[in-house]
Amino acid sequence: MGTQTTLWCRARTTISVGGDWKLFESRIRKKGTTVSTSRSRSCFCSSPLTLIVSSMPYEKEFAAAKKAATLAARLCKKVQKALLQSDVHSKSDKSPVTVADYGSQALVSFILERELPSEPFSLVAEEDSGDLRKESGQDTLKRITELVNDTLASEGSNSFSTLTTDDVLAAIDGGKSEGGSVGRHWVLDPIDGTKGFVRGGQYAIALASLDEGKVVLGVSACPNLPLASIGSNQQLSSSNEVGCLFFAKVGDGTYMQALGGSTQTRVHVCDIDNPEEASFFESFEAAHSSHDLSSSIAEKLGVKAPPVRIDSQAKYGALSRGDGAIYLRFPHKGYREKIWDHAAGSIVVTEAGGIAMDAAGNPLDFSKGKFLDVVSGIIVTNQKLKASLLRAVKEALNEKVSSL
């Protein structure tokens, strides 16, 4: 449980802030009082000011997010197991959308609101209920409602009341927020890697929270990811158990536990500094990211191992525990990245000591609404490989431009 301290600052005061000091500074500046702060975490206020300092900020939100992602993973696993052709129907962008995408979004939205009743609720999420409100969507809607109710019942909570189809539609549409740089927003991809999900491969339920445009916590449930390393230089492991939950809170590190388990392990990115020993992740789907560009970058760097191709933000999770050293993502021309595809994954990697940036080395900016505008692509690695990777990316991109 987090504790809160109220400080009445009249002069220079030393305070201890668990979490992100920069974010805290920006908050107290906004209160209309001049506050100067220093790296030693002391602050001087120009007028008396009451500071409420939580020693464990975002703790309630973190617990709610873990619960929501874990239950959504349970729902998705059930659907993936029984996936029938009729569960897949087409959205205007032709991507397969399953009852699990909608069910997962409804469940996460419902649980976050239920667990955090005193907080304003804003959720930026991938799906909307448009197709489910049509006559042709009624059977699917009933199926989703049953699934959501079955999953809630399996939670074993006494306070469970059955949701109606209208409740489910309302929960899905709870995800219509536009996000932005002001206040707090949840960010959700109810199934990231739908193609992997439909194929029986990797997918993730990716949930993050933004505070003033910055990702402050992230939870990524990867129901099909082995608990053991999946890197190309993996050690032989006796365990073939799958299902990982990665979670990270700003300033607190990244942890992994088995989905549904309770023993958590702190994870760190690998500390490889020689690119020859590095291996890299990229999309399974060549339509999502240029495999040619990745192999040209890998060659320039001197990477020897073949690419590890897997779907979804499971790549961020795998990288955060050191399974590989680099993740390269270069979508084809015209594709705009969305915040829900990277928010949870990026904090999972950065809190594990890694770095997620665009191809020009800029930090990812989640404060601009639902799109994540990046230069050319997204690259993720550890601190030691950052400079050489950026050089190789620049060279490969220049070569590509001059060959056009």
Ligand SMILES: Nc1ncnc2c1ncn2[C@@H]1O[C@H](COP(=O)(O)O)[C@@H](O)[C@H]1OP(=O)(O)O
């Ligand atoms: N044409 C595309 N180019 C790049 N990414 C895409 C494209 N279409 C969908 N995506 C999104 O890319 C992510 C999956 O990429 P990958 O698995 O290759 O890493 C998913 O978030 C997927 O959305 P979705 O959440 O609907 O699956």
Ligand SMILES: [Mg+2]
């Ligand atoms: Mg996605």
Ligand SMILES: [Mg+2]
């Ligand atoms: Mg999705």
Ligand SMILES: [Mg+2]
């Ligand atoms: Mg999608």
